[in-house]
Amino acid sequence: MEIFVQQLINGLTLGSIYGLIAIGYTMVFGIIGMVNFAHGDVFMLSAFISLIFFLILTTWLGISSVAVALLIVLVIAMVLTSLWGWAIERIAYRPLRGSFRLAPLISAIGVSIFLSNFVQVAQGARNKPTPPMVQDVIVLFQGASGYNVALSYKQVIIMAVTAVLLTIFWYLVQKTSLGRAQRACEQDRKMAALLGINVDRTISLTFVIGAALASVAGTMYLLYYGVVSFNDGFVPGVKAFTAAVLGGIGSLPGAVLGGLIIGLIETFWSAYFSIEYKDVAAFSILAIVLIFMPSGILGRPEVEKV
């Protein structure tokens, strides 16, 4: 029982991170119908950006309060990663509108390879450990066998930040004109353009939002694991994509739900079956969902038009 509760907490934390990345996949897929393969690497890049700024803030500027440092890092990482998201869209995807269907996917694979190797060349191939930022834990209850169920502050921060950002983001998409334009483009790009929506700008914005949320995930990942390396983007990226597909690609609540489910499955699989095969489990879910339930839990079934 204690182990179960502990794994539930761990799984939800991991799931929040996956959910944040998955939103980027689901939004981009919703609006231009492409799998943004490079999104996982944008996430990895943002973890590096936050690592560097965390070091600048703590060692050079001497900010001793972790909370303040974390907040500043979060904002800076969001801004800079958004810039990356925008630039990637501008350079690698925008010229390909109206090209054949697989062109953006191949281009995205190119961007993915570029980003991970760019970081490797710029920052070195070794794992980068950070000094532990937040270490305190809250002991929720003590188990009979002496096993304590603990909720660490890290996990609280991760879940809280995720919840707050999702709320803000939800408001942005549902209530603002910006979000309306975004949803309009998702439904019918040509019609939206005819009605005076700047489609290119809206698509750019989608990438910017996706990258910003990925950067939050990157900072949280760094906070949680305390170590990052240049090839950390691929596997979390695929898992987040699995989450997006599981929740129903194109659906925002679906992405978060899918992220939580994937996080829970992964932690429970590691706890009760075998940790070696946890990635196999994630990949298998991806394949099974795509084959048997391609519209996901909350997605709309796709109608093929001739």
Added chain:
Amino acid sequence: MTAPSITTTAQTQTVSRSFDLAAAFKDAAKTALIMLGLSIPILAYKTDQSGADLFLTPRWGLVAIVCAIVFGLRLLIHAFTASRSYARATPSPRQATELVDASPSAFQKASRFGIPFFLGVALAFPFLVYLIQGGLTESRYWVDLGILILTYVMLGWGLNIVVGLAGLLDLGYVAFYAVGAYTYALLSTTFGLSFWICLPLAGILAAFWGMILGFPVLRLRGDYLAIVTLAFGEIIRLVLINWVDLTNGGAGISSIPRATFFGIPFTAGEDGFAATFGLEFNGMHRMIFFYYLILALALLTNFVTMRLRKLPVGRAWEALREDEIACRSLGINTTNTKLTAFSIGAMFGGFAGSFFAVRQGFVSPESFNFLESAIILAIVVLGGMGSQIGVAIAAIVLVGGPEILRNLTFLQAIFGSGFDPNEYRLLLFGVGMVAMMVWRPRGLISEREPSVILKERKAISGSLVKEGHG
């Protein structure tokens, strides 16, 4: 959605001979500023580790250089587009009014002589190298490189069946390569089977795996298919790592028996290859044998593909690539058609894998990661999907190119002695893939050779075909 046609741009644009220099400068400055923003943390500070602590090393000089380069490039692009739009606005008297050009293109003319030339060079390569380098041992590096390139040519041709002909984006092709390699490695080390028995077995097993993996997957559309094949590729690799009892895990299988010349081993002994043929023993004999083996395998792949294209199944593949719905309406069994493409492609991957195992004498799961799939895909994409000669050229460029990069020692004089061009290989790879999609999405050779001809041979321009809708 669609790019505006050329005529409208020519009409609306007022083109002057001198382009707006100030605006170009302003835009280039803006681009450089964005580059600065992009490079602020990741280039400007390098994280180095000493003990348990990380510390930062600033590198603002590098950032300045990169921004200057971006500025210059942007300016060049402006100048280039300005001159091009000027050329477009003033139509040449010979400008074609017809969209379809039916006369044989420059590529077709060149390919009539180019292909036999390429074949001749490939056949004579070890001898040429022997003559140039002046000795068998000296030519080892070049023959090795030739084998490597030909392996990728073969993999590219195998994947070309799936991606180029049938239009199914397969991101897990390396799984079948792995199946082939492990088939040979396991059968030869466990049961002592020879290479010549394992080679067809590897092909059959890989084709079988292609069918098993393909069957549930092939109902999916383009990018979903790509992602699922990627997942399968990774699953196979992870199983190879974790199933230690069978595959020896991440340590891999070593001391795989070497191939023999149809039963005659390449050893220095009495019954060895050299003694049998009255030659002086040299380790290079085996390498040259490997070279011709992979050349034969690659040519076999090419021959089978070219023949299959002319059969009903091959024509169905290409029809499927162009329009799946039309295919289904015409009564083509799309599942079977896709499955044959998938398993035949997989079979050639299996052949190549078994060759890989016998050449290396060692296999480990690390050789079969996603990057390998991406490289093979890049070869096919770069070559122009569906074009056989294009794939061969792309393999030479992508696999041979980095080797040239490695030998450019003068670069070290510019960038300092710590500069290792090989580090940038994959970086350039990624950039190359993006650039290719942006500038030439149809690949190096975008012309299509029609597989069936009525009366006369006409070139099909790449812009008239669309692929990847499957």
